[in-house]
Amino acid sequence: MNATPGLARRLCALALLAASGGLLGSACADNESSLFIRMRMAEKAEEGRCNATCNPSEGFWTEDTVDAAYLGSHSAMLLVGNQVVQRGDSDVLRTETSRVQLYEAEVRVTDIEGNDVTPGYVVPITGTVDPGASSEPGYNCADVLLIDGATMDTLRVQAAQRGGDVQVWATVVVRGRTLGGQEVETAEWTYPIRVCFGCSLCVDTSPPDCCKSSAGEGCEDAEDVEATCPGALGAVDCRALHMTCTEYIESFGL
Structure with a gap:
C-alpha cells in the first residue's frame, strides 16, 4: 500500500524517535x-x-x-x-x-x-x-x-x-x-x-562564391573567425555553412 506524503512524514518521524544513533535520520x-x-x-x-x-x-x-x-x-x-x-x-x-x-x-x-x-x-x-x-x-x-x-x-x-x-x-x-x-x-x-534567429554576425568570403569552396581559383583567404563558447553570440564563417549567409538563412523558409 502506498503511503500518502503526510503519512510518510509521520512514519519517518516515528522511525527517527525509535532509532538509536542517527543512521536512519540520514535516510529520512x-x-x-x-x-x-x-x-x-x-x-x-x-x-x-x-x-x-x-x-x-x-x-x-x-x-x-x-x-x-x-x-x-x-x-x-x-x-x-x-x-x-x-x-x-x-x-x-x-x-x-x-x-x-x-x-x-x-x-x-x-x-x-x-x-x-x-x-x-x-x-x-x-x-x-x-x-x-x-x-x-x-x-x-x-x-x-x-x-x-x-x-x-x-x-x-x-x-x-x-x-x-x-x-x-x-x-x-x-x-x-x-x-x-x-x-x-x-x-x-x-x-x-x-x-x-539569425542575430549572429555571419561573415561571407570575398568573393561570396568562395563560401561554397574556398579552394577555388581566385578566392581570397578569409580571416579566421574566433571560436565562441556556447551561450554567447559570435561570428559565423560562411565556409562552415557551404553557402552564403543570406542563402543559409533563406534555406529555412521561415
Whole structure:
C-alpha cells in the first residue's frame, strides 16, 4: 500500500524517535539539500576549445543567448555542489562513501508565462562530486543539455516569426548516487536563455562564391573567425555553412 506524503512524514518521524544513533535520520532527511546546482560556469575559448574552471570563485554567467539559426541544441556547464557528510576514516579503514556519481539531469523548458515549450526530457550526464571539507561543499561541473533538438526546432520557428528574441527558462534537476548507494538529487534550478534567429554576425568570403569552396581559383583567404563558447553570440564563417549567409538563412523558409 502506498503511503500518502503526510503519512510518510509521520512514519519517518516515528522511525527517527525509535532509532538509536542517527543512521536512519540520514535516510529520512530531504536529500535536496545534499546535492545542489550552484551556477552556470563561464566558459572561455582557449586554443579552439571551450574550458571552464569548476570552482565557485570563478566567473559565471547569469543568462545565455542562443542563435537557433546556427545551433541545433544548447548545452551548458553547471557547477554542482555536494554537501553529503564525509564518512571515510583511515584510522578504522573505512572507505569514503559520500562521493556522488552524477548520472542524469531532468530538464524542462518553459516560456516566460510558465508554459512548457515542449515536453520535458531526461538526459544522461557524467561526473563525480567529492564531499566537502569542514563546512565547505565539494564541487564539480556537469555538462547539461539545456535545450534539446525538438525544443530548439520549436523556438527557431517562434523567433523567426517574431523577428526578435524569445525568452525562455530552463529548469534543471540533477540526480546522482553516492558510493554508499544513496540516491540524491538537487532542488529545481532555473536559468534564463534568450533565443534569437539569425542575430549572429555571419561573415561571407570575398568573393561570396568562395563560401561554397574556398579552394577555388581566385578566392581570397578569409580571416579566421574566433571560436565562441556556447551561450554567447559570435561570428559565423560562411565556409562552415557551404553557402552564403543570406542563402543559409533563406534555406529555412521561415
